[in-house]
Amino acid sequence: MNHTNLTILSVISNFCIVILKLVVGFLTGSVAVISEGIHSSMDFFASVITFFSIRIAERPADEDHPYGHGKAENIAGTIETLLIFVAGIWIIIESINKFTHPHEIKFPALGIAVMLFGALVNVIISRIINRAAEKANSVAMKSNALHLFTDVFTSLGIAASLLLVHLTGWLWLDPTIAIMTAIYIMFEAWKLLKESFPPLMDKRLSRKEEEEIKRIILAHKEEFIEFHDFRTRRAGAEEYIDFHLVVPSELTIEKGHHLCDEIEGEISRYYSKAQVLIHLEPEEERVYLRNV
Template structure:
């Protein structure tokens, strides 16, 4: 509950800041009539919509599991990132088109000094708020907060480019610096919008998080016990901040149900202790076969058919496969 409240609070901060900066940037545009400043202001409108949707997604992701959503509501955060990326992508295309039109029919930039100071102040605010959102989003394992913070980083970069363009216009009087900056910003926004959409699709399609998988494998390898003869078919799915993990563990076939349950519980508690987020884990126990004897370290095994020869290390290459890799020895 505390984690949900913190995420919502930071989401609200992003929304309030975005609304305030929109007014500042459009005021700067009204003073300068700069194409680069207009580009920056239009992107900030997208910030308001995306921050609002991100806040709503944070609220939904914090709801408990129910009959219709047995894995919770965390996936909505990836949808939020995709929505944000799609809006940014569309805005980038429009901005690029508008910049081309301005390049064909350039107009004078007025009062660039005012525009420079106003935009510089918004860039500093965006950098600070973006840093806070990314830092807290990673600590809270919130894709929506991280995505929102990264968007503010991009907005700050766009603003700094606009400031640089105004400085060049003020020094040289050449308005082509203004429209050229708008073209660069339009292309930059399109590329980053596409990347956000790509990250959203990866999350919604349950693309494997290699770093998290390696963490789980490393924990199992470090605390490996003799009854854990083999681990395979390890799968990890992230639902917003929460993790769903399942795998198969090969154990001695003569273990009682109570003994197998004890080992499964040890494994689940071991993995859960590795993460600060909620972890839902299911372990399926498989009975061993005699082919596993050469790599089994069970002491005084009453049914051993082959002597132990070598221990097969658990790695990313063999643990994620749906195979008992000891059978390949």
């Protein structure tokens, strides 16, 4: 199943679950169920954003966007996390209101059944999307899978709280679980924000990733003198790597080009969507620049 079909599947499943949770939430009067419906509605909007962001990100480079459209995924991931923060704040406000105005929960069995059904659907869909996201190194798809996976835990927690409220009559459990749900999803959103936002500022790849790339370059150290001005960044599912490679002055253009092709090919095996730019410098130029 391709990425577009996966995101459509996510949109449809989220829409159905949102409707179920909100309807049952208002029927039962449970702020925890309603809050979970709001959480799922954020997942629905996130899936819609993911659908459009992936379609944009997959567009080839054009005259106005010579570096491609990869950052559309990072923008989408950032927007999705901000939506989760908004949902979390709303849930906390509603839960505090429920503490001051408690009321009995109706039809708890119905609420429990919907929560368990939503958890089952989301665990299946999230695993499918996450597998595809890891393969494609897609930030937008990873964030979408995370949305769905957090729904699994929050749905199970709320199902347990409804059961406890029914068995004990402790109405304060409902808003308490809702607040805990809000804190949890906001914490997960913060972790995702740290992954999706930095590439918008052209943050370098991790040290581990850069060390692996340098190891590939140095595997050819017998054929060049040194390399410098090494830079990396990520945009969506693509990595951009560029550096200057100093080679012996007697090296022919053909051999220099072949060396660059070999290095680029090996880096591409490590990062399938890597965009590698190597600037060749003859040794004489390096000496000249150093003496200027």
